[in-house]
Amino acid sequence: MADNAAPLTANAVEIDNVVKRYGFVTALHGVSMQIGDGEFFTLLGPSGCGKTTLLRCIAGFEDVSEGAIRLHGQDIAPLPPHKREVNTVFQQYALFPHMTVSQNTSFGLLRLGWSAADAEARAKQVLDLVQLGQFAERRPGQLSGGQQQRVALARALAPRPKVLLLDEPLSALDLKLRQAVRSELKAIQRETGIAFVFVTHDQEEALTMSDRIAVMSAGHVQQIGTPREIYEAPSNRFVADFIGETNLLDVTVSRVADGAAEILLPGGARLSCPAALGARVGQGHLSLRPERLGITISGQGQLQATVEDHVYLGTDTQLHMRLGSGEALVVRLQNGAGAIPERGARLGLEIEAGAARLLSD
Amino acid sequence: MAGGAPGGASKSEIYKGNGPKLLLPAWLFIGVFLVMPVAIMAIYSFLTKEFRGGVIWEFTLAAYDQFFLDRGLFGDEPPSIEWTYIGIFWRSIWQAGLATVLCLLIGFPTAWFIATRDVKARSVWLFLITVPYWVNLLIRTVSMKFLIRDTGPLNEFLLALGVIDTPLALVNTNFAVQLGLFYSYLPFMVLPIYAAVERYDFSMSEAAADLYASSWATLRLVILPVVKPGIVAGCILVFVPSLGAFLAPDLLGGAKTFMIGSLIEEQFKGAAGNWPFGAAASMILLTIVMGVLLVHARAQTKGER
Structure with a gap:
């Protein structure tokens, strides 16, 4: 990987001066960034820095107070979550406990109007990708934490979203597993070519997986750059202190x-x-x-x-x-x-x- | 087993071979309070009635015969089906079913509302739900009668508004009984559903919306199936006591709204009583309830597979 990622031609997501207020509290103060197509982009910062709020704004769970969010050039701010071509891997997975792994995975496809046969075939394909093919008929409760995490990933990847949002997906796993899943996640991202927006507070995760990182603090973007730029050329005191x-x-x-x-x-x-x-x-x-x-x-x-x-x-x-x-x-x-x-x-x-x-x- | 109990012996060693002994209190409890009363009722239903209540120890099918078959006034005509008691049962099932549906329609949104408040507000709402139940059911049912009688506040209010010219005759109707049942058992619907919704992880609703499900699809495909155990528990807790209720039908209904509970109550109370007949009616009611629960349990295990 080149240190300076090649300029990416298309932008999967454009965050344009987004402000998010909750009553008198401002969670995001005019945040802007461009996330390239096929890029592994990480939002890094301590808890309360606004990274998860920004992710939820992209997914549509939160309305933005000001500014625009564009998905492949189209403003998605007025769309409800179920009309946005983005999918999310939730921190605690939020799998549907009453459905099998296969039903969980094809849920989005069926809502999009796929035929049952097509949805099942696609679910099988994605489950094979995350190496869960043989668990298709199990229920989430019968799986380990690591396996559940893969189901969450498969479920979100199945509809081929334009952008995949990941909200601290590794934080519930133990250290050994977390390190193994890191490289796997990166490999899956390369294989699918889908832009990943990855939220974490773990700087090691961010440095090892990302093409680019946006370091956030108190609702502001502190610095956006490749892992090497962020580590070796921190722009301010916060970034230098937070990274490494x-x-x-x-x-x-x-x-x-x-x-x-x-x-x-x-x-x-x-x-x-x-x-x-x-x-x-x-x-x-x-x-x-x-x-x-x-x-x-x-x-x-x-x-x-x-x-x-x-x-x-x-x-x-x-x-x-x-x-x-x-x-x-x-x-x-x-x-x-x-x-x-x-x-x-x-x-x-x-x-x-x-x-x-x-x-x- | 690794990691034994502090005493040195592991749990499995303590329990080994002592299972039956340790289960004794539970069996004793079930035996004294569940099996024996039901067994006594079952036996009584096959005994001969004594004139002033009580039974004579002679086995007979007379009680069941009386329930299902009509042999004329003097018992000498060829038997035909006796519809009186079947009709009472049918009306009871219908009333209890309707009360269950009404409780569900009102109870689910109520439970949802409470479970989605913040923690402090929740306990206040739950307390408010239970407040009326500190008052005896009899008193509350009588109050309900005062509320809806011809000269009661409800009719006075409607008359004053000019909505009606003559008081609505609400007492002694199916409507009054239904109102009484609904009012008596609503919390039994709200509380189990509340418990289920309170445990519901709302990020599942977000996940469903994220996966292109509309609000309606989310409710139908995710929320309802996940909180279903609470709904089923609520329905059972309302349906079963409604079926055997006698206070509401006695006080709010009339002869035309007679329900099983009142029928059974009458057989054991006062001089006109017929214990074997009351016992037989109870056994038939029990069979119906067990049948409903069994069908539900079957459906549940099938769904799990």
Whole structure:
């Protein structure tokens, strides 16, 4: 996969300045995005950020207060859910308990006026796709959580929607299963070519599966980009903090030009690093990725810090350190590469290329 | 079994071989309060009646004969079918069925309304539903009679409005009995349906709408089948006691609205009583009810398969 996803010709979904208010509370403040045909697009953010609200607006379970939602160019805002060519995989699956797996899967097809024979054939095809062919005559209650999740997926895929909406579909599965289903889901998305809009609060899920991610917070889109862009070039403090681990340092910015900045670090060293759009001269926030900081003997490096604690994480060890200026800092060292410094050791820190980035607020 | 009980012995070890002993209290309860009373009734229905109530221990089919066959005033004519009691049964079934349908039509939306309020409001509504039932059924049925009699508030109100010129004769009609049954048993419909709707996962309705089902199709194909156990329980809880009810028909109805409950009550009360006949009528009623429940159970298991 190329880092910069090729510009997608058709837009499956266009979200145009959508505002959603509940009484005096505004859940979405003018959100806009374009989701390409065949794209795996993720809405990522903490709970209450508006990602599920946006998904429900696309599905039609919520009316938008302002703005438009277009599906292949057609404004669907006035349509009720059952007239929209989108299907949803619900968080708790919402399978129909009184129907067999096969009946669940053909439910949408029969409502669309398919013949019973055609619907059954299509249901069988989709159930084979999610490897549930032999469970067609079971009821949802007789299946495991993982199997139920596949039924929900099959049921939503069967009518060949223009867009498939997935509302945290993996959150009810245990960790092992979740990891297996991730790659499977991605494979199914490629095979069907249907645009997926995937809602999650799990940044690892978002990074591993998505073509593009929209990071949301408090009803605003913070950043839209490929997983690599989001991780390596977070545009603001929220994104840097939410995606992966990061250290945020208060720094003095002396110059910003052409996407680069001159910075005065705590302790007095100078540093030039990339700057996010909107970063300004004056007080600023610097993001330092813990896995890209190197330790040296004291006196060398741009920062000086004392080791307060270490946490063993298997492949890595996390060093909790404190700068002379009092700020806490985390460094990740790969295990096996050398001795781990003792508690109380004074060390120098080398900021590797790509570790630092000046953020906008 | 892995993971035993705290005492060291696992659950299955405690229960092993002790099943019959542990079930004894349940069997005792069922035996004393269910099997024995029904058995006594069954036996009494085959005994000979004593003149002033009670029975003589001589076995006879006289009670059933009296119920089904007409042998003339002196019992010496060739038997023909006796329609009086069958007619009473038929009217009772019809009244109870109608009461069930009315309770369902009013009870389902009511239960739906309550179950879709927020948690605090729900308990208030449920409390309001049960408030009238703190008053004795007899008192409530008599009040109902006062409400609908010729000089009662309902007629006074309609007369004052000018909707009617003469009071509606409501007491002693099928309508009055129906009103009494409906009023007596409505909560028995509301509560089980409420319990079912309250458990209903509304994301299933969203899923149905998402899969191109209109509101009507969602109700018919998803909501009703899922809450069906509550509806069936409500229908049974209204139909069965309505069938045997005697307060409403006694107080609100007249001779023309006589129901099974009153017929049976009369046989055991007072000097004119005929215990074996009352027992026989009870057994026939029981057979009908069991038949209905059995048919339902059959249909249910067939649906499961």
